[in-house]
Amino acid sequence: MYSLPAKKRKPIVVHHGAVWLGKGFIYGILTAGAFLMVLPFLWMISTSLKGGGSVFDYPPRLIPSPIHFENYAKSWELLPIGLAYVNSLKISLLVTVGSLLTCSMAGYAFAKMRFVGRNALFVALLATMMIPGQVTLIPMFMWFSEFGWVDTHWPLIVPPVLSNAFGVFLLRQFMATIPNELEEAGRMDGLNPFRIYWSIVLPNCKPALAALGIFTFMGNWNNFLTPLIYLNTETKFTLPLIIASFKGLYTTDWPLLMAASCISLVPMLVVYLFAQRYFIEGITLSGLKG
Amino acid sequence: MRKWLAIMLATAIVAALAACSGGGGNPGKSDETSDSGSDTGEKVKLRMSIVAGTDEMPAWQGIVDAFNQSQSRIEIQLERLPGGWNEYTQKMTAQIASGNPPDIGRMAVASMPMFISKGLVEDLTPYMSDLDLDQYYESAMGQYMVDGKMYGMPVGIYTMAMYYNKDLFEKAGVPLPPTDWNEAWTFEELREAAAKLTNGTGANKEYGIFVDFNPERSIQYLWSNGGGFISEDKRESLIQSEPSKEVLAFLQDMIRNGYSPTPAETQTMPVDQLFLTGKLAMLVDGQWMMPAFSKIENFNWGVAPIAVGATGVPATPNFVDAYIIFKGSKHVEEAAEALKFFVSEEAENILVDNNIGGIPVLKSVAEARKADMFNPLPPEEKEVWFQSVEFSRPLPFTTNWNELLDTAMKKFDLVALNELDAEQAADELGPELNMLLQGQ
Numbered sequence: 001m002y003s004l005p006a007k008k009r010k011p012i013v014v015h016h017g018a019v020w021l022g023k024g025f026i027y028g029i030l031t032a033g034a035f036l037m038v039l040p041f042l043w044m045i046s047t048s049l050k051g052g053g054s055v056f057d058y059p060p061r062l063i064p065s066p067i068h069f070e071n072y073a074k075s076w077e078l079l080p081i082g083l084a085y086v087n088s089l090k091i092s093l094l095v096t097v098g099s100l101l102t103c104s105m106a107g108y109a110f111a112k113m114r115f116v117g118r119n120a121l122f123v124a125l126l127a128t129m130m131i132p133g134q135v136t137l138i139p140m141f142m143w144f145s146e147f148g149w150v151d152t153h154w155p156l157i158v159p160p161v162l163s164n165a166f167g168v169f170l171l172r173q174f175m176a177t178i179p180n181e182l183e184e185a186g187r188m189d190g191l192n193p194f195r196i197y198w199s200i201v202l203p204n205c206k207p208a209l210a211a212l213g214i215f216t217f218m219g220n221w222n223n224f225l226t227p228l229i230y231l232n233t234e235t236k237f238t239l240p241l242i243i244a245s246f247k248g249l250y251t252t253d254w255p256l257l258m259a260a261s262c263i264s265l266v267p268m269l270v271v272y273l274f275a276q277r278y279f280i281e282g283i284t285l286s287g288l289k290g
Numbered sequence: 291m292r293k294w295l296a297i298m299l300a301t302a303i304v305a306a307l308a309a310c311s312g313g314g315g316n317p318g319k320s321d322e323t324s325d326s327g328s329d330t331g332e333k334v335k336l337r338m339s340i341v342a343g344t345d346e347m348p349a350w351q352g353i354v355d356a357f358n359q360s361q362s363r364i365e366i367q368l369e370r371l372p373g374g375w376n377e378y379t380q381k382m383t384a385q386i387a388s389g390n391p392p393d394i395g396r397m398a399v400a401s402m403p404m405f406i407s408k409g410l411v412e413d414l415t416p417y418m419s420d421l422d423l424d425q426y427y428e429s430a431m432g433q434y435m436v437d438g439k440m441y442g443m444p445v446g447i448y449t450m451a452m453y454y455n456k457d458l459f460e461k462a463g464v465p466l467p468p469t470d471w472n473e474a475w476t477f478e479e480l481r482e483a484a485a486k487l488t489n490g491t492g493a494n495k496e497y498g499i500f501v502d503f504n505p506e507r508s509i510q511y512l513w514s515n516g517g518g519f520i521s522e523d524k525r526e527s528l529i530q531s532e533p534s535k536e537v538l539a540f541l542q543d544m545i546r547n548g549y550s551p552t553p554a555e556t557q558t559m560p561v562d563q564l565f566l567t568g569k570l571a572m573l574v575d576g577q578w579m580m581p582a583f584s585k586i587e588n589f590n591w592g593v594a595p596i597a598v599g600a601t602g603v604p605a606t607p608n609f610v611d612a613y614i615i616f617k618g619s620k621h622v623e624e625a626a627e628a629l630k631f632f633v634s635e636e637a638e639n640i641l642v643d644n645n646i647g648g649i650p651v652l653k654s655v656a657e658a659r660k661a662d663m664f665n666p667l668p669p670e671e672k673e674v675w676f677q678s679v680e681f682s683r684p685l686p687f688t689t690n691w692n693e694l695l696d697t698a699m700k701k702f703d704l705v706a707l708n709e710l711d712a713e714q715a716a717d718e719l720g721p722e723l724n725m726l727l728q729g730q
Contacts, residue, residue: 056563078344137380138387145388224373229381232339232369232392244372248343251562251582 048072048258055254071259075246078256081263083235084242089267091156091238092220096213098161103212104205107171108197112183122172129165133225141229151232160220167212174208175201210278217271239264333362334624339369339385339392341378345581349644353637357628360636364624366394375401382616386410391616393625396445399609400506402434404689406441412615414440417626426633430651433610433684442612443629446647449606449678450510450576452597453583456590458496458571462486467594469670471604471677474595477511477540480572484549487571499572500561501541501550503702505695507574509685510606511537515599519698524688525727529698530720537599538712542705553706576609577648577664577675584645584666593664593671595678608682610651649679690730697722 042062047055048071050064075081109115110122144155178201186196202209224240231237243264246257272279342350347370354368371378375398385391397405405411418440423431427447434442452467459466464483467475475483484498502508505519512518517534520527528534544550551564562579564570568589574596583591598604613632615625631637638655641647642662649663650656656676664672688694701719704710 056559056567138384141384142388145385145390150385150388150390225377225380228371228373228377229384232337234370237372241372245344245370247372247374248345249341249374250576250578251343251345253343253345 044258044261047254048262050255068255071255072263075256075259076263079242079245079260080235080237081239081242081260084237084239085264087153087236088221088239088264091153092217094157095160095220096217098157099164099167099216100209100213102161103164103167103171104202104209105197106168107175108201110168110172111175111178112180112196112201113193125165125168128163129169137225137229144230150230151236152230153236155230156220156223156226156238160216164216167216170212171205171208174205178204207278210275214271214275214279218268221268333365334621336364336366336394336621336625336628337369337392338366338394338628339371339382340396341371341373341375343372346644346646349641349646352640352644353632356636356640357631360631361627364621364627366628383410386616386618389618391618393615393619393621394628395614395616397442397612397614399433399611399684400687400691402442402612402614403687403691405614406434406436407689410617411441412617412619412622412625414443414615414626414629417623417630421630421633425653426651427649427653427656427679429608429679429682429684430610434612442614443633444651445611445613445632446641446650447679447682448577448609448611448648449675449682450507450574450596451606451674451678452594453565453573453575453579454592454594455565455568455571456592458487458568458589459483462489462571466592469594469674471595471674471681474604475597477515477597477599480597481540481544481549484544484572485547488547488549495569497551497564497570498549499544500556500564500570500574501544501706502561502574503538503541503699503706505698506607506685508537508541510574510596511541511599513605513683514596514601514603516601518686520686520688520694520723520727522686524686524730527720527723527727529723530716533600535713535716538705538716542708542712545706546708552708553703580664581645593667593674595674604681606678606682607685608679609648610684649675688727688730690726693726694723697726 043060046062046064049067049069050071051066051068054061054064106125110118140155140159141150144150147154149155182200182204183196186200191199222240223238224244227238227241231241243257243260246253246260338354340350350370351368354366358365369392371381378398379401382391382395382397397411402411415438426444430444430447433444434440454467456466464486467483480499487496487498489496505512509519512528512534515533515537517531517537518528519534520529529538545552551559551561551570556564561570561573562575562582565573566582566586595604596606613629615622615629619625633651635652635655638650638652639659642650642655642659645663650659660669660672660676664675667675698719701710701715705712705715
């Protein structure tokens with residue numbers, strides 16, 4: 001206990017101020033960077049507590065006075081935010097769980113199984129990532145309207161579960177790195193392909209699954225255009241649609257908008273706190289894509 | 291830009307589909323009879339879909355409820371879409387393509403030429419015979435007439451005028467602008483006022499005026515100086531004409547002298563916020579800013595006519611959005627009934643009550659409710675808005691209006707940033723606009 005601090009102090013003395021300087025420099029840059037990143041977030045919280053007239057005060061005030069806590073109650077009352085919460089959670093969770101399942105199955109097939117046309121299929125799948133969403137929007141809408149799915153949550157759940165090319169790609173790449181020997185060992189013990197996938201490959205893919213899960217959840221939680229196109233009834237709206245409702249055609253009620261944004265952010269914060277480790281792994285895994 | 295390409299593509303698909311299915315006469319008729327035949331007590335249900343912020347909803351829900359109560363045959367269900375006009379257009383085209391569009395909509399005036407030319411809206415003419423057109427402002431009712439057919443019912447008349455900060459005027463010792471459009475300031479008077487009203491530097495700078503080169507916000511100067519953006523027949527560009535060049539140079543001077551913030555500066559501080567915080571003395575903008583500005587408490591403000599150029603004839607654009615019936619509606623007749631109700635005295639009064647929609651298109655309501663509109667302005671400044679209708683004209687919207695705007699703004703942004711001379715920009719822009727106009 002006693003010797004530890006003494007040991008630590010020594011090299012610092014030896015290196016004079018150089019280490020301190022270097023460290024100080026790095027911490028300075030990091031702090032400045034962190035401050036820049038967190039500033040919009042702080043501005044959002046602070047704006048959500050301001051009165052309408054003082055949003056763009058100069059110089060900007062981070063701590064509003066007086067504090068308008070009632071903005072939260074007001075925005076909650078004005079629109080069915082609670083209902084939108086439930087809708088958003090339902091859609092995001094179903095899509096996340098569903099696409100983890102389909103993507104890992106497809107990824108496993110592409111990575112570990114041999115069948116005719118595998119590579120051609122995979123290239124075709126990747127090619128679908130190149131088509132901008134706007135192009136398929138109208139045909140998809142027409143199709144789902146034939147199904148009678150307009151103004152339901154189905155078109156928001158089924159397509160992303162069944163056609164997540166990026167997810168398949170991510171998991172295939174990850175699964176390809178799992179040694180074949182593991183699989184062979186399983187086969188020796190008499191496992192069928194599904195058991196190999198379920199009991200051997202999946203548990204080894206946890207970081208990739210977590211990363212994909214997080215991205216999928218975030219993407220669907222924040223999705224604006226698709227719900228906007230498919231949903232007509234206010235009680236079926238998701239959170240982004242409700243938040244956008246505080247924006248008028250010509251003017252915007254910033255405090256209410258920001259209060260609603262803060263409310264909608266809570267689940268993301270919770271997810272982030274619990275999955276921070278996977279977040280970072282996920283970003284290293286997928287390169288810049290995140 | 292990309293969004294607009296997508297919308298154009300979408301409308302092209304829709305138009306093609308409409309052309310394919312258009313052969314069989316009026317497909318709506320059979321449904322109609324089956325609806326009313328099944329049960330005499332059952333109402334015809336109409337869907338009305340609009341884009342609106344929550345603050346506007348009492349007005350729109352108000353007129354819909356009033357219509358539902360006014361008769362027992364038809365019931366409208368109002369669907370509110372969040373977002374802006376772009377998202378609205380996108381969603382409506384998707385719904386038309388799917389063959390199941392809402393029956394009634396409210397469309398931005400700028401998108402109407404495209405919707406009409408692609409055949410996405412119903413012709414209202416057959417249902418309008420019992421409407422006495424003389425009771426309405428002609429500038430509004432005539433707006434959606436194409437080849438003698440009427441495609442849209444006007445919502446209300448929005449015009450533009452000059453908002454100004456009275457406290458800043460007093461501080462700078464500038465006499466307040468007149469309230470009669472016939473005595474409006476000249477460009478020179480506007481320049482002098484802007485110069486005197488510009489004060490300070492850096493974060494505390496007070497700007498005299500805001501100059502916006504966007505043709506939808508600067509067209510009044512071009513018109514009153516004898517120029518324009520494009521010709522009224524929408525065939526050729528007027529931006530390279532001498533009177534237009536004069537205006538552009540005049541506006542660029544305002545920015546060069548520091549009287550107006552540059553686009554770079556308004557990126558960080560939206561211009562309406564600049565005015566709301568008392569850092570901008572004069573702002574030419576539309577009636578739609580009235581609800582936001584009426585909440586101003588920390589300074590006095592007013593409304594005045596827009597400065598007038600060489601012709602001496604005042605000018606201001608009008609923006610008249612339209613109630614429309616989408617192609618593919620199965621209940622056109624009932625929807626037309628609703629549209630007629632929306633311009634009736636009862637509905638117009640509801641819009642006035644809620645401070646939405648601009649000047650009513652029904653003259654009698656506009657006259658009778660003068661005292662209730664445009665508060666908290668004093669009567670003589672309210673008159674600025676009412677009188678503006680007289681000098682207002684619609685912008686020459688084209689089917690490819692957004693392309694025109696994009697092309698123009700690429701040049702005008704450089705002008706506003708002082709990187710391109712105004713006259714040179716006009717000379718370069720003219721041929722480009724002409725090409726787009728021939729291509730439409």
